[in-house]
Amino acid sequence: MFLRNWTPCAVVGLLVSTALIACEDEATPAPPETSASDAGTTNGADASKAEDAAPAVQDSGTTAVNGCTSFVDRTADGDARELTWDFSIENAPGRCLKVRVGQTVVWNGDLTTHPLNVDGLTPGDLKLGAGSASAVFTKAGTFGYVCIKHPSMKGAVLVVE
Numbered sequence: 001m002f003l004r005n006w007t008p009c010a011v012v013g014l015l016v017s018t019a020l021i022a023c024e025d026e027a028t029p030a031p032p033e034t035s036a037s038d039a040g041t042t043n044g045a046d047a048s049k050a051e052d053a054a055p056a057v058q059d060s061g062t063t064a065v066n067g068c069t070s071f072v073d074r075t076a077d078g079d080a081r082e083l084t085w086d087f088s089i090e091n092a093p094g095r096c097l098k099v100r101v102g103q104t105v106v107w108n109g110d111l112t113t114h115p116l117n118v119d120g121l122t123p124g125d126l127k128l129g130a131g132s133a134s135a136v137f138t139k140a141g142t143f144g145y146v147c148i149k150h151p152s153m154k155g156a157v158l159v160v161e
Contacts, residue, residue, distance in 0.1 A: 066144040068096030068156040075100045075160065085109025085116065085133070087153065095155030099137060105157055106134040107145075115148040118157075 072094045074081045081099055085107040089095050099105060107116055108131060116133050118126060120143045127134045137143065137159040147153035 065142045065156040066146065066154040068142075068144075068158075071096045071098035071156075071158045073098045075103070082106040082108055083155070085111070085114055085147075085153075087150070089153050089155060092155075096158070097155070098158045098160065101137060101140055101159055101161055103159075104134050104136045106132055108132045114150060114153060116145060117148050118145040119143055 073079075074094075074097055081097065081103060083089060083094060083097070083105065084092070086109045097105060110131065111128065111133055116126065118135060120141065121135055125135055137157060140159050140161050143157045143159065145155055145157065
């Protein structure tokens, strides 16, 4: 008999492996693509009127910084440029943010528990407040940021002219 000398764990492992291989053949639906006509809009609507809708995400065309290759566009006047600075940032689409030169980004959270470091900024560029930090980005580029104590809390700000 083929299985006589096999342990129960080996048999279960073989069955699980077979099931996983069978699952790999199932198709996974692709996310919808955004057309060029949707750039700067949210789901085909005016982004300034769709506060609850997901913002437009644009490819930076640059090398990834802190895992960011696409950025949530917050360049329009009146767009919110505030980030919740806690562990939820790890999966937040807005952790990769696109702004214009001269705009301010705010990180709201406990900066004692989660000290913030922004690449390319001097300590004087990062303004600390009660439960927040903010920075005015004065030059174009991609600025990575990270929690000094928790490296999984990271993102980037793409600053454009």
